[in-house]
Amino acid sequence: MALFGRKKVAPAGGGGSGEGIEDQKNQPGHQAVLRHLLEEEKKDPGIRERLAGAILFDFAYELMKDERGVRIENLLAMLASVAGQQCIAPIFNAAPPDATLEQLGLMGVKGNDGRLYLFGDPPNRLLVESPDSVISLAFGAAQSLGAPVTMEMIHEEMRKVAGSVGGPEFEQLDLPPEHMVDRPTEWARVFIPKIMEPLDLYEVPPMRRATAIGYAIQKAMDVSKGTIDPMLAARIVLQCATRTAKVYMG
Numbered sequence: 264m265a266l267f268g269r270k271k272v273a274p275a276g277g278g279g280s281g282e283g284i285e286d287q288k289n290q291p292g293h294q295a296v297l298r299h300l301l302e303e304e305k306k307d308p309g310i311r312e313r314l315a316g317a318i319l320f321d322f323a324y325e326l327m328k329d330e331r332g333v334r335i336e337n338l339l340a341m342l343a344s345v346a347g348q349q350c351i352a353p354i355f356n357a358a359p360p361d362a363t364l365e366q367l368g369l370m371g372v373k374g375n376d377g378r379l380y381l382f383g384d385p386p387n388r389l390l391v392e393s394p395d396s397v398i399s400l401a402f403g404a405a406q407s408l409g410a411p412v413t414m415e416m417i418h419e420e421m422r423k424v425a426g427s428v429g430g431p432e433f434e435q436l437d438l439p440p441e442h443m444v445d446r447p448t449e450w451a452r453v454f455i456p457k458i459m460e461p462l463d464l465y466e467v468p469p470m471r472r473a474t475a476i477g478y479a480i481q482k483a484m485d486v487s488k489g490t491i492d493p494m495l496a497a498r499i500v501l502q503c504a505t506r507t508a509k510v511y512m513g
Contacts, residue, residue, distance in 0.1 A: 272285060272490065273321055273416065273427075274293075282326075287464055288464060293464070295412065296465075297465070297466060298416055298477050299489035300314070300465070300466075303309060304512065309395065309474075311429070311465060311466075311475075312395070312466060312467060312470070312471050312474045312475040312478060313475075313478050314343050314433060314465065315462055315465040315467045315475040315478075316474075316475045316476065316477065316478025316479040316481070316482065317478065317479070317482060318460045318461050318465065318477075319342075319462065319475060319476065319478075320479040320482040320483055322458075322460075322461045323341065323342060323458065323479060323483075324338065324483075326454075326457060327341065334336040335483065335487040335490050335491050336438075336443075336444050336491065336499060337444055337461075338445035338483055338487075339444075339480065339483055339484070339487075339491075339496055339499045339500055339503075340445065340447065340450055340456050340503045341450045341458075342458075342476055342479055342483060342500075343397070343401070343447070343457050343500040343501075343507075344357040344447040344448070344450035344451040344454075344482050344503045344506075344507045345450065345451050345454055345458045345476060345507075346391060346397045346473050346476035346477060346480065346504050347361050347397070347447065347451065347473075347503065347504035347506065347508035347509075348392065348395065348451045348455060348471075348503075348507045348508070348510075348512060349389070349472040349473040349476060349506065349509030350386040350387075350389035350390040350473045350508040351381055351386045351507075351509075351510075351511065352469075352512070353389075353469035353470050354369070354385050354386065355367070355511075356469055357469065357470070359363070364381070366426075367383070367385065367427075368383045368384055368385045369381050369382065369385065369386075370382045370383055371511075372428055372429070373429070374428050374429020374430070374433075375429045375430060376430070377431075378429065378510055378511065379510075379511040380428040380429060380509050380510060380511070381509060381510075381511055382425070382509065386508050387473070387508075388474045389470070390444065390473070390504060390505065390508045391417055391475075394475070394479065395474045395478070396474070396477065396502060397473050397474070397476065397477040397504050398417060398500070398504060398505075399477075399485065399499070399500070400474070400477035400478060400480060400481050401477060401480050401481065401496075401497055401500040401504075402417075402497055402501075403481070403486060403495075404480070404481040404484040404485060404493070405493040405494060405496060405497035408484065408485075408488050408493035409493060410492070410493040410494040410496075410497055411494070412494065414512060416497075416498075416501065417501065420501050420502060420505050421505055422505055423441035424505045424509060425509075428509060432507065434446045434447060436499075436502045436503075437498075437502065438495075438498065438499065438502070439495075442491075444499060444503070447461055447502070447503040447504075447506040447507045448506070448507060448509075448510055448512065449511060450503065451507045452512065458476070459472075462475055462476075480500055483496075484496050484497075
């Protein structure tokens with residue numbers, strides 16, 4: 264039995280019509296899709312996230328493409344970094360204005376860099392603990408592609424991240440130089456607004472957006488299996504997502 268989450272994401276079309284999100288929302292065809300999703304969710308509760316993830320992959324691929332194509336390391340890092348933030352941001356967005364960190368099930372640590380770092384079960388469930396968490400889905404894809412990923416890799420990375428909060432080592436990734444990517448918080452800062460667009464379009468609930476991005480990551484790992492070692496792909500996702508899932512970015 265596979266240790267990590269794995270479910271096929273069907274190929275999706277459509278990411279580049281050029282229409283604005285509000286225009287697409289109001290199209291009769293799109294409204295029909297949303298009604299169909301509501302019906303299908305009664306039988307298959309995860310269908311919206313899987314569909315949104317497949318569409319998000321196509322959208323993100325086009326977003327990251329330049330004249331040379333898409334550097335898969337950057338695509339994985341971007342998706343993972345945004346996914347990490349979607350493990351923490353919805354918890355704050357759904358909270359009453361006067362809620363304390365304790366009431367949200369979180370503990371905060373102010374780093375020497377002035378940023379607030381957050382720890383607790385609610386973000387960890389979305390990041391790694393639930394069957395369709397970001398890391399579970401990514402590691403499920405890696406495992407199905409032959410990578411010998413383990414839970415110890417996850418535990419070791421989370422210990423490393425917890426021990427470096429607030430310091431200069433926090434965003435220093437352990438990747439080969441030729442596969443290095445930018446800082447996870449920078450990927451998240453730049454791309455969150457764009458990545459939210461398809462998730463808004465398909466009305467993915469905030470607490471399920473990390474999972475939808477996890478399905479996009481699965482598809483990215485599938486289509487790039489001949490380009491990048493799946494173990495390296497899993498490491499990129501793990502390192503980026505675990506960092507942005509700990510930082511309050513407002």
